[in-house]
Amino acid sequence: MSLTAEPGRLGAAAPAARAGAVEKTEAPPIELATQEGRNKLIGMWLFIAAESVLFASFFAVYLALRHSTMGGPTGKELFDLKLVFLATALLLSSSFTSVMAVLNMRRLQAGAMKAWLLATWLLGASFLALEAYEFNHYVHMGHTFTSSAFGTAFYSLVGFHGAHVTFGLLWLFALLVRNLRREVTPYIAPKVYAFSLYWHFVDLVWVFIFSVVYLMGKVA
């Protein structure tokens, strides 16, 4: 965990060790400066690949079972496009604010980075509040986890995404509190970058949820 590097591993050899960077003499961005940081981010990408398989299964099950409503309300009757559009705009904006945080992190601007991360947290929390309101509304309309196969598939997929947003908010909260008084260092940077990768992935999944679940549910 120490920042003082072993010579040869994190010194001049480090940038050249990155694939495709052989001809460049420039040092890498701060999140890739240490071996620990590089390993962390490779691990994050492996995690994201595994997560996409998990979400794929939920999507496939939802697509297979979405018409099995057992006489309960259908997606067409339930979904409110205005609410979903607002939720989408919130989550897209939070993706933008988290990329701006990374941009400022790479400039070593700790204050701006934290401000953008705080904005990300607030937008994510608003998204989650909207989703809680939406689920509550559906339950009152008779659409619950156990009411039909459609209900189970819907809450599994959308709820699992909501759980990811919740976890991301807890993660970001811990990240902000822990690093409140810290400057941007090669120790902090991979942590912030790993969070931003996770957050963009959660947004990427939402793009397919609003297209496949909500919009297609209204059409088909």
Next chain:
Amino acid sequence: MAAEPMFSPSGERETKKERSLHTVAFLASIVLTILAFGAVVYAIEGGASAGFVVAFLVGLAVVQAAFQAYIWMHLKDEGHAVPQLFFYVGVYVTVVIVIGILLMSWWTVA
């Protein structure tokens, strides 16, 4: 000489370029979202066939996902060969699972 971790902070020019790229990607994804919702409202009012709108929605979703992955997750940047490999394997297995389960359900339920 102590071997400090080596990195180069982004300069003004680089930051400016990145910032405008992110802003353009953000505005583009908002426009794509509006297009997607607009197409559905149009279809509900009877202006377009459901099959066409579904294909349109899938196309827009793929473009938006590419914005997230390549620009915001920096997958287009150099040194991302291994992340790209993971990402493509993830996408491949995702497509196989979705198409596979859909084919199974079409043949058995119908």
